[in-house]
Amino acid sequence: MNIHNILIAGEYQEEFETYFPNMEQKEFRFLPVEAITDHDLDWADAYVGFKPCANFQLSKVKWVHSFNAGVNNFLDIEGWKENHVLLTRTICSFGERISEYCLSYLLTNLQYHRQFQKQQQQKKWIQKTPKLLKDVTIVIFGTGAIGQEVAKTFIHFGSTVIGVSESGKQKEYFHKIIPINSVSSIIGEADWIISTLPLTQHTKQLFNEELFSQMKSVGFINVGRGATVDEKALINALDSGNIHTAILDVVEREPLPKDSTLWLRKDVTITPHISAVTELNEAILCFSQTLHAIESNQPLSNSVDFDKGY
Missing domain, CATH: 3.40.50.720 (NAD(P)-binding Rossmann-like Domain)
Structure with missing residues (x-):
């Protein structure tokens, strides 16, 4: 899978620079989730974030990476198999x-x-x-x-x-x-x-x-x-x-x-859902490792099985 244009749902450019020191090798676009437009989705190969934007469309991307371990908010969108979109989730210190x-x-x-x-x-x-x-x-x-x-x-x-x-x-x-x-x-x-x-x-x-x-x-x-x-x-x-x-x-x-x-x-x-709070740095590291695995055709341990729902 060729991933070049990466849409990040969140203004995390400074944090990403730690894991992608040569960011010019990829095209990154950092936007608040509520500011993402259809044009941004048309541009993107991959969508990365904690939740889908309001106008999210599976037909526009190849890969979605969730910063959460749970992916219910993404799976509520229908058509993953039909659109052949890869969905991965964050696995870290949870x-x-x-x-x-x-x-x-x-x-x-x-x-x-x-x-x-x-x-x-x-x-x-x-x-x-x-x-x-x-x-x-x-x-x-x-x-x-x-x-x-x-x-x-x-x-x-x-x-x-x-x-x-x-x-x-x-x-x-x-x-x-x-x-x-x-x-x-x-x-x-x-x-x-x-x-x-x-x-x-x-x-x-x-x-x-x-x-x-x-x-x-x-x-x-x-x-x-x-x-x-x-x-x-x-x-x-x-x-x-x-x-x-x-x-x-x-x-x-x-x-x-x-x-x-x-x-x-x-x-x-x-307790207010704090037993496994996502640390942004860990989530970005998991994304980086997943991107490397995809581009190297390595097995993915964090890909979502759509039949199981996780």
Whole structure:
């Protein structure tokens, strides 16, 4: 694929110069996403950015590179296969960041941080023995690059780590991986459930009343996509005790509406989609590496499978 004219949806020229010191070898055009015109798209071989412009048309470009790991906003546009357009996504330190996010909340729970903080405020000296990660069974939904990195972190501490994926294909760092259609066979073993799932037609509201009803007083962390969870079903699961704690970095509507009952629940922690914030420099480096791979006819580890949706 010959890529010469590159349209960047954002005024990032200074940052790009670090990775493309000889920028004259390519033609770059840096524009705010709202300022991109049909003429700019006609000119471009490649479109690069966090989101498509309002007038985006697949028929005008050969390649789209998303600065995000998730590509739902691009996949909402129809016609990728018909127009033979390549879509790639950013893969960088997301797995590491999400792993540390999840680890922090499990330790907060297992070490009784909140309870001891409350006791300190009450000037009470009451001992309670913290739990160990080696005694915890963690079920991770999604066994891609991010899920594997999360599994790697917890298996290091001796946790039992079970993966759930569409295929059930075995991968490193998991004690075992089961296909999604067999999840009922292991869901009752979980102490904690972590979802790293992307949003696809198969994962939309996957966490529903039926699935939550099979859980037995588990902790639930969602660092994937908010729409994979039926929030009414989640609230019912919290009320019934099927879930004792929910850590939500993503929700169905972002920002979470002010009238949502999730805000004020003591058994819910809300964070504003920060478990894997895209660092622009990392995103540009990933783009640079992807461009080199395309021009060298090398395999791409970050190309999007349109059938899977990621």
